[in-house]
Amino acid sequence: MDCIYEGDRKMYINPTECIDCGACESVCPVDAITADRRTPPERMEHLHDNRAFFETILPGRSVPIGNPGGAAVLGRVGVDTPLVSALEES
Numbered sequence: 781m782d783c784i785y786e787g788d789r790k791m792y793i794n795p796t797e798c799i800d801c802g803a804c805e806s807v808c809p810v811d812a813i814t815a816d817r818r819t820p821p822e823r824m825e826h827l828h829d830n831r832a833f834f835e836t837i838l839p840g841r842s843v844p845i846g847n848p849g850g851a852a853v854l855g856r857v858g859v860d861t862p863l864v865s866a867l868e869e870s
């Protein structure tokens with residue numbers, strides 16, 4: 781599936797388009813991906829923020845991204861959610 785979208789500093793998985801195959805989880809080099817059902821309580825804020833990337837109106841846009849049918853269709857979004865934008869770069 782082509783359901784991993786590019787923000788600015790972060791990638792976001794479309795929770796509606798994802799078929800939960802787990803392929804990305806096993807190949808992510810920094811173990812940044814966890815299935816929704818196994819997200820620990822202290823990371824739930826980021827689970828909700830990932831969904832917000834698609835369901836809320838991001839800075840500079842007039843409508844939510846929604847479910848475009850593939851990241852390649854939409855291209856680089858180039859903007860993050862307010863939560864991610866406010867994070868310090870490490």
Ligand code: SF4
Binds near residue numbers: 781783799800801
């Ligand atoms: S689990 Fe990962 S690789 Fe599989 S469809 Fe969802 S985002 Fe894509």
